[in-house]
Amino acid sequence: MAMPETTTEVPQDFEALKAAILERKAELPKRLRQVAAYSLDNPDEIAFGTAASIATSAxxxxxxxVRFAQHxxxxxxxxxxxxxxxxLRERTPGYEDRLKALSANDHSKLESGSIFNGFVAAAHRSLDNIASSVDPEAFERAVDILAKADTVYLIAKRRSYPISSYMAYAFGKLKVKYQLVGTAAGIDEDMLAMATKNDAAFAVSFSPYASESAAQARLLAERKVPVVSLTDSAFSPLAESSKVWFELVEADHAGFRSLSAxxxxxxxxxxxxxxxxxRLAEEK
Amino acid sequence: MAMPETTTEVPQDFEALKAAILERKAELPKRLRQVAAYSLDNPDEIAFGTAASIATSAxxxxxxxVRFAQHxxxxxxxxxxxxxxxxLRERTPGYEDRLKALSANDHSKLESGSIFNGFVAAAHRSLDNIASSVDPEAFERAVDILAKADTVYLIAKRRSYPISSYMAYAFGKLKVKYQLVGTAAGIDEDMLAMATKNDAAFAVSFSPYASESAAQARLLAERKVPVVSLTDSAFSPLAESSKVWFELVEADHAGFRSLSAxxxxxxxxxxxxxxxxxRLAEEK
DNA sequence: GAATGAATGGAATGAAAATTCCATATTGAC
DNA sequence: GTCAATATGGAATTTTCATTCCATTCATTC
Incomplete structure (x- = not known):
């Protein structure tokens, strides 16, 4: 029995494989070369097909x-x-490449550096993701609802809280009336009791969902206060209470998600x- | 044997399927709903996995x-x-293609859309910026200081507060002892009085600098509590009190800066x- | 609280697919 | 032209996987 080659290592990613195929293409026997050409011309077929279907097609x-693979x-x-x-799984080959270039001269040498790089790459991916997944018309509607509100109620707990606290800061600077819900326990309900249909709410909740946020959003929705929400799944309990909602999945690094996007x-x-x-104020 | 539904037709593409799942999610039994959520959250897994592997994962x-599919x-x-x-076949994987897809989904047609695009672009720039401006050795030293601390004091006000509040959340999940400084007025000083040189602090402050943050950092530094800081200028008053500091300038869009990076x-x-x-705990 | 029907878990089954093996063909060297 | 080594086709085998079936649990109705 012939042992597999130990001198050249097995390609671990598509780029390496492509390079290996191109390099050894000339020395391959007829049928294997045929497969080589086919695989580079129809990579999607290889990914999805069965050995039998690909064989027929090629x-x-x-x-x-099988022999080609073993080769x-x-x-x-x-x-x-x-x-x-x-x-095909890799959503963003662009950034992975960029990171590889980066790690050549810096971060990844040090242990913590790779963590740092990982989060930067994840943030890039997240941004790409929202750029394509946020529907501009929905965004426009959300802006419309919240701009017409008298007071904007910001609802968020735990992991989502930094987002609403940042919006609160910015609203303050921009002279938009707001109420930040979710800080001290107990007074939330009193605050929300004051909301009318001339106001609006913006709720943020990511899995695992804080049940109070969902409950508060539902409460407001029942009282005809329009709710806009940001969540990470179409199954979020927030979605059903919302006039407009956005699904935004942050890419993760090693299971941890940042809030960049x-x-x-x-x-x-x-x-x-x-x-x-x-603009609305000027028109009046 | 039950005949398959003939009233509602079988979804032929992903969008139709997604719509069908969302529409009927409420009426699904527990396990099927679980599959529904999983399938929309991890579509790539469904595409490539085997029934057994997906089942385990979900x-x-x-x-x-099988029942879900038949349903x-x-x-x-x-x-x-x-x-x-x-x-996945239809999706264009390359980076160049992705940019094209973005302009097809063109946000800039709508007024608010350009604001949205602007912030996404600014965030990308910010990320590129930190990737090159953060010195990996300094990062390593900062990690070292904060990892050895008994309790980590998080100091931030106003615009920086969302950052420290997010770190607080994450520290809690990761079982790292911390104190969040900067919430209620008055008690901050009492908190900081308890800090010893076995602790450490992480301070964040962006221009315009909150004077209390700088004062608190100085106070700690005088008492030999090591301080690591994040700021947007070498001239920040935080820098002089800090053992390690990072300069991180967020790119802006129309004068407004987000906190993505x-x-x-x-x-x-x-x-x-x-x-x-x-790792330190294991070594002991 | 019992009865009924739906939902679920898990093993058994059968189909489909990858891999192996061997006979045959092709290539290249002498 | 013959021999040896390599390559190839195709059937046989083994493995993997989706599906089905049945016993049990869970929810619902009377």
């Missing part, structure tokens, strides 16, 4: 695919396929509201 | 996945999976500290 035998050091076709799948969103919303208020 | 039985009119899990795979930095620092603490 006009080779299934066994040839490049993989155990079998399946493990090679993982590389092609991982390629949420902060950008919050600031955009805040400034857009203030700007619209000013 | 904490249900494989048979539940929405599919023949079995496999045909539902095709929808999730098609979604600061949040990424804060989260990285927090997690790095917690991670180092764990």
């Amino acid at each position: 006009e080779v035998q299934p066994s040839t695919l 490049f050091g993989f155990e079998g076709f399946s493990s090679l396929q993982q590389i092609f799948r991982a390629r 949420s902060m950008a969103f919050a600031m955009a919303l805040t400034v857009a509201i203030a700007e619209k208020r000013q | 904490e249900v039985q494989p048979s539940t996945l 929405f009119g599919f023949e079995g899990f496999s045909s539902l999976q095709q929808i999730f795979r098609a979604r 600061s949040m990424a930095f804060a989260m990285a620092l927090t997690v790095a500290i917690a991670e180092k603490r764990q």
Whole structure:
């Protein structure tokens, strides 16, 4: 039995695999070269197809695919396929590359540095994500609702609290009347009792959801106070109480999520509201 | 044998499926709703995983996945999976393509949209900026100081407050002892009086500087409590009281600055500290 | 509180897919 | 042209996986 090559290591990502294929393309026998060409021309097919379907499409035998994979050091076709799948999973190949370039001369040498890089990359990804997932018309409607409100009630607990506290700071500077709900226990209900349908609320809650936030939003919705919300899942209990809601999933690094994208969103919303208020005031 | 629903047709693409799931989520039984939530939150997993692996990850039985698929009119899990795979096929993965997709979803058509785009772009710039301006060795030293501290005092006011409040939340989850300074007036001094040289402080202050924050940092420094700080200028009054300090300038949009990069930095620092603490504890 | 129907967990089943193996073909060296 | 080594096709085998089935639990109604 022939041992697999130990001199050249097995490619771990698509780029490495591509490089290996291109490098050894010339020395490959006919059918394997055929597979090589096919795999680079139709990477999606390799990712999604079965050995049989790909074999048919590439006009080779299934066994040839296995041999091809083994030729490049993989155990079998399946493990090679993982590389092609991982390629599609990566949402942002751009930033990963950028990070690799970064780590060449700095951070990753030190242990904590990789954590730092990881969060920066995650933040970039989050931003890309909101840029494409936030519907501009919904944003416009949200701004409209909140700009017309007399007082804006900001509802947030725990992980979401920094967002609303930042908005509170900005509203203060921008002379927008607001009430920050969720600080001291007990007085929240009194505050919310004062809200009328001429006001509006902005609620933020991420999984695991704070039940009080959802309850407070529901309370306001029942009293015809329009609610706009920011959450990380369409299943958030906030969604059903809201006139407009945004789904914003922060990318994570090692399971921890920062609030970078949420902060950008919050600031955009805040400034857009203030700007619209000013226009509304001038029109009168 | 029950016939499949003929009244509602089977969703043919991801958007239709998503809509169908959202519409019927309320009436779904527990486990199926669990699958519904999982499938929308982790579409990539559904696309590539096997029924068994997805089931484990979503904490249900494989048979539940089949039932879920059948519930929405599919023949079995496999045909539902095709929808999730098609979604990935259509998606353009490259970075250049993503930018194109962004302008197709054009926010700038609507007035508020340009504000939104502006803040997202500013956040990207801020992140690029910290990636290059934060010195990894300084970061490592800061982590070291704060990880060795008994209690971490978090000092921030006004615009910086959301950062420290988020760190407080994360420290709580990560079981790191902390004190959040800067909430209620008056008790701050009492809190800080308890700090010893075995503790450490992390102070955040951006221009215009809150004078109390600087004063508090100075007070601690005089009493040999090591201080790490985050600020936006080398001329910040915080710098002189600090053992390590970071200069982090958030990019602005129309004069307004968000906290996106600061949040990424804060989260990285927090997690790095917690991670180092764990290592220190194990070594003992 | 019992009875009924739906929902769920988990093992059994059967289908489909990857891999292996062997016979045959092709290539290259002498 | 023959031999040896390598490559290939295709069937056989083994593994993996989706699906089905049944016993049990859970919720609902009377």
